[in-house]
Amino acid sequence: xxxxxxxxxxxxxxxxxxxxxxxxxxxxxxxxxxxxxxxxxxxxxxxxxxxxxxxxxxxxxxxxxxxxxxxxxxxxxxxxxxxxxxxxxxxxxxxxxxxxxxxxxxxxxxxxxxxxxxxxxxxxxxxxxxxxxxxxxxxxxxxxxxxxxxxxxxxxxxxxxxxxxxxxxxxxxxxxxxxxxxxxxxxxxxxxxxxxxxxxxxxxxxxxxxxxxxxxxxxxxx
Amino acid sequence: xxxxxxxxxxxxxxxxxxxxxxxxxxxxxxxxxxxxxxxxxxxxxxxxxxxxxxxxxxxxxxxxxxxxxxxxxxxxxxxxxxxxxxxxxxxxxxxxxxxxxxxxxxxxxxxxxxxxxxxxxxxxxxxxxxxxxxxxxxxxxxxxxxxxxxxxxxxxxxxxxxxxxxxxxxxxxxxxxxxxxxxxxxxxxxxxxxxxxxxxxxxxxxxxxxxxxxxxxxxxxxxxxxxxxxxxxxxxxxxxxxxxxxxxxxxxxxxxxxxxxxxxxxxxxxxxxxxxxxxxxxxxxxxxxxxxxxxxxxxxxxxxxxxxxxxxxxxxxxxxxxxxxxxxxxxxxxxxxxxxxxxxxxxxxxxxxxxxxxxxxxxxxxxxxxxxxxxxxxxxxxxxxxxxxxxxxxxxxxxxxxxxxxxxxxxxxxxxxxxxxxxxxxxxxxxxxxxxxxxxxxxxxxxxxxxxxxxxxxxxxxxxx
Numbered sequence: 001x002x003x004x005x006x007x008x009x010x011x012x013x014x015x016x017x018x019x020x021x022x023x024x025x026x027x028x029x030x031x032x033x034x035x036x037x038x039x040x041x042x043x044x045x046x047x048x049x050x051x052x053x054x055x056x057x058x059x060x061x062x063x064x065x066x067x068x069x070x071x072x073x074x075x076x077x078x079x080x081x082x083x084x085x086x087x088x089x090x091x092x093x094x095x096x097x098x099x100x101x102x103x104x105x106x107x108x109x110x111x112x113x114x115x116x117x118x119x120x121x122x123x124x125x126x127x128x129x130x131x132x133x134x135x136x137x138x139x140x141x142x143x144x145x146x147x148x149x150x151x152x153x154x155x156x157x158x159x160x161x162x163x164x165x166x167x168x169x170x171x172x173x174x175x176x177x178x179x180x181x182x183x184x185x186x187x188x189x190x191x192x193x194x195x196x197x198x199x200x201x202x203x204x205x206x207x208x209x210x211x212x213x214x215x216x217x218x219x220x221x222x
Numbered sequence: 223x224x225x226x227x228x229x230x231x232x233x234x235x236x237x238x239x240x241x242x243x244x245x246x247x248x249x250x251x252x253x254x255x256x257x258x259x260x261x262x263x264x265x266x267x268x269x270x271x272x273x274x275x276x277x278x279x280x281x282x283x284x285x286x287x288x289x290x291x292x293x294x295x296x297x298x299x300x301x302x303x304x305x306x307x308x309x310x311x312x313x314x315x316x317x318x319x320x321x322x323x324x325x326x327x328x329x330x331x332x333x334x335x336x337x338x339x340x341x342x343x344x345x346x347x348x349x350x351x352x353x354x355x356x357x358x359x360x361x362x363x364x365x366x367x368x369x370x371x372x373x374x375x376x377x378x379x380x381x382x383x384x385x386x387x388x389x390x391x392x393x394x395x396x397x398x399x400x401x402x403x404x405x406x407x408x409x410x411x412x413x414x415x416x417x418x419x420x421x422x423x424x425x426x427x428x429x430x431x432x433x434x435x436x437x438x439x440x441x442x443x444x445x446x447x448x449x450x451x452x453x454x455x456x457x458x459x460x461x462x463x464x465x466x467x468x469x470x471x472x473x474x475x476x477x478x479x480x481x482x483x484x485x486x487x488x489x490x491x492x493x494x495x496x497x498x499x500x501x502x503x504x505x506x507x508x509x510x511x512x513x514x515x516x517x518x519x520x521x522x523x524x525x526x527x528x529x530x531x532x533x534x535x536x537x538x539x540x541x542x543x544x545x546x547x548x549x550x551x552x553x554x555x556x557x558x559x560x561x562x563x564x565x566x567x568x569x570x571x572x573x574x575x576x577x578x579x580x581x582x583x584x585x586x587x588x589x590x591x592x593x594x595x596x597x598x599x600x601x602x603x604x605x606x607x608x609x610x611x612x613x614x615x616x617x618x619x620x621x622x623x624x625x626x627x628x629x630x631x632x633x634x635x636x637x638x639x640x641x642x643x644x645x646x647x648x649x650x651x652x653x654x655x656x657x658x659x660x661x662x663x664x665x666x667x668x669x670x671x672x673x674x675x676x677x678x679x680x681x682x683x684x685x686x687x
Contacts, residue, residue: 055668059624059687075572081625086684087593087603088622097591098611103579104587114579121570175667206621206641206661207669207686 024168024188030064031198034182038169039190041065045150046168047143051159051185054082056175058156060204061182063093066126069152070099074125077118079103080111082130108132112142119145119153127153139165177209224441225327225378228365229347230355231320232272234299235289236262237352248283252276253291260291263353293319298459303350304450309489310342315362315447321369323362323447336378359383362447363396363439367413370394387439388414395439401432413439452490456483456549465504465541469533472501472542476529479547480522492552493518499529502544509536513581516609517573518553524574531581576608593618598648599626599683621661623671623684633672633680637662643674661686 008014026040035041042048042065052058070076076099078085091097103118105111111132118124119142127146134142134155143166146153159172170186179200184193201208231237236249248265250258256276268283280286296319304314304322313325326339333339336358347354355372359365360380364387368375371394375386390413392402404427410416417436425433437443458479466472476499487493495518501509513528570578579588590608594601595616602619603626621641642660647653657673664670671684 053666053668055670055685055687056666057669057687075575082687083625083627083685084603084605085591086599086622086624086626087591088599088618089624089686090591091593091616091618092620092622097593098609100591101576101579101608102589102591102605103583104589105583106587110583114583117578118575121572121575123570123572123575177663209638209640209663 027065027068029061030068030203031061031200033196034061034198037182037184037193037196038187043152043168043188044069045152046146046188047139047165048152048154049165049167049170049185050154050156050173051171052156052173052180053158053175056173057180057200057204057207058173060200060207061173061180061198062128062154063090063095064203066128067094069125070096072125073099074151075099075101075118075123077101077103077115077124077127079115079118079127079129080105080108080132081128112138115142115153116145119149119151122149122151124149124151126151129153129155131157134165136163136165139167143167178211179208223327223378223380224325224360225330225358226360226362226365227324227326227356227358227376228317228362228369229322229324230366230369230372231300231303231322231352232355233260233262234296234303234320234352235260235292236265238299247287248285249287249289250279251289251291296320299352301450302458303352305453305486306350307343307346308450308452310346311339313447313449315449317366321366323365325447325449326358330378336376340376357386359387361439361441362445363435364441366396367394367439388412388417390414392416396435397432401428404428454552456486456494456547458482459544459546461544462542465543467538467541469530469536469538472533472545473526473530475545476547477522477526479545480525480529483525483547483549484520484522487520487552487555490552491555493520493555494549494552495519496549496551497525497529498546498548498550500546500548501538501542502546503540504543506540508546511536514585515574515577516580517571517577518555519574519577520555528577528581531578535582572609597646599646623669624687626684627682630673630681630683633670633682635664637664637670637672639672642672646673659683 005014024043024046026038026042027044028035028041029038050058066076076095078100081102085102087097090100103114105114111129115127115129118127132155142153164186167186168188172183172185174181174195176197179198181195182198183195186192201210235251239249246264248268248270249262250265250270251260253259258270258272258274258276258279261270261272265283265286270279270282270286300316300318300320300322304316307314307322311324311326311329313328315323317323329339330336333342355369355374357365357368357373357375358377359368360383364383367390368386371390373386377383392405392411392413395413405416417440421433434443438445460475460479462475495515497513499511499513501511503509511532513525513532515525515528519525576588588608589605590610592604592606592610593616594604596602599622639660639662643658645656645658647656654676656676660672660674662670662672669686670682671686672680672682674680
């Protein structure tokens with residue numbers, strides 16, 4: 001029996017559920033509980049889909065990851081950011097501003113074109129893409145371009161229902177007083193996870209309510 | 223001994239029509255006096271000769287194609303030829319409208335004799351579509367006189383050159399027609415007879431121009447030639463054979479132009495940052511495009527890609543009749559060194575990527591970000607050209623939002639304040655303009671950067687993301 005199994009495995013006809021941890025190379029997200037849930041961190045390449053409201057901490061969640069991606073000397077590209085990016089915050093988070101390119105295309109078609117060019121070039125480590133409606137074929141194209149250039153593309157968009165896209169990782173963020181509430185929708189080589197809290201109190205104390213404040217607010221409300 | 227070479231191009235204008243169709247038809251160039259001045263081989267076969275009147279020529283050959291004589295175009299072609307030949311020989315002087323003087327005595331050592339030199343030069347000439355006649359001579363005028371007789375004589379022997387020169391009829395010299403007639407009446411028909419006469423005798427009968435010509439022909443007077451210098455710019459014009467309205471079709475003639483540019487750049491080991499491409503129309507003023515590459519580029523394929531991105535955006539309302547490509551500044555080529563141990567997939571450098579994005583999206587749509595030493599949030603971030611290294615000494619202020627709104631908006635919802643106040647004042651004396659900044663969270667869970675003015679009005683200026 002075991003000889004048969006071995007033979008099948010060697011001919012790659014047998015698929016084993018526990019050999020999935022090599023689906024992608026993970027880069028630590030900088031948050032211990034998130035790394036644990038995602039089996040190592042965010043994918044180093046490929047399409048990452050983040051469904052989130054604006055201003056609840058989505059960029060803060062990504063900053064340690066982006067900083068590590070950039071450390072190889074490659075570029076970080078922001079495509080159609082929602083407002084003027086602020087140098088102070090990015091610089092304080094360790095992002096090298098000379099390796100940052102901001103692209104503000106006029107149409108979403110141009111935005112996708114720019115994203116594909118950046119990903120294919122091989123000189124970008126990560127591309128952040130805001131609020132671009134993405135079809136299945138386009139997502140596939142971005143995914144292929146990202147694999148070709150060993151880069152990651154992070155799509156930040158509003159939570160929406162629709163067909164599931166071919167992504168390496170899809171997460172949904174919800175606001176929380178101590179950080180963000182993260183639920184894994186889809187993960188290559190893993191299972192969706194129930195919502196859990198990514199605690200930002202250590203990294204961003206100014207942008208979190210402490211537990212005492214939390215209880216005070218509760219008491220006031222009651 | 224000094225040795226010069228003269229190249230005469232009898233039909234620069236008809237030969238410059240590059241296409242095969244034009245080679246099949248009889249083509250002639252007519253000047254303003256309706257006299258044929260240049261013709262191609264097919265026209266020559268059908269019996270047309272130079273200096274023939276237009277009516278006679280048209281009667282001889284009904285399908286004769288006529289071009290007007292354009293002195294400026296002729297000069298441009300001649301200059302291009304000279305630039306091309308500069309690659310193999312050093313001293314070239316223009317002799318408009320159709321000739322080139324080349325001083326070859328100081329090139330012989332390099333090419334180990336006349337045979338080797340001529341091999342290199344004729345190979346370069348073979349690449350060009352122009353017919354030519356040549357001759358060598360001890361002086362520029364001697365070479366010119368022999369070349370105009372279409373002798374195709376190339377020798378360094380003084381005796382052979384002198385014999386050939388002595389047999390030259392006077393009509394191939396630079397003498398004006400009055401002098402020629404006068405000499406003919408005296409029974410002097412060849413240059414040899416003229417050179418045999420004593421100079422004092424000639425000086426009594428003829429004006430100084432004859433003496434100065436003969437002096438320069440003999441080499442006893444100094445003949446100043448203006449030798450060309452290699453250009454550090456590029457300017458080519460191509461007249462399209464038919465009008466083109468489709469930008470995709472336009473890329474074909476454009477590619478030919480860019481390849482010429484590549485050749486020139488490659489020879490001098492240079493690159494360029496910017497091209498000026500003009501699309502010329504028949505009835506409209508020309509449309510000028512400037513195409514840039516942040517990383518200096520010389521390869522035609524890469525330039526064509528950038529040009530096509532700009533052309534794709536263009537809506538042509540009228541067909542294009544000509545293309546003009548200009549480059550004003552060259553830069554030395556810099557080779558970039560790639561990491562040997564970490565080969566990055568894709569052969570595009572960051573600068574090339576930026577040029578590509580700029581070409582399609584426009585220059586203002588691609589920018590970088592620098593941090594300024596300013597405490598006011600509006601002035602702390604600047605968006606210069608991408609990939610510039612800013613000042614490193616500036617320390618970033620903690621707790622600033624990720625995004626600043628272009629214009630502060632009035633606060634219209636209830637927020638829960640977490641941090642503040644932080645008082646910022648634009649100038650020490652403008653106390654009315656001071657703002658107290660707070661960090662707050664609204665009911666949707668968004669973290670906002672708020673400020674309160676001295677008039678107790680609340681505004682949202684940024685969003686923590």
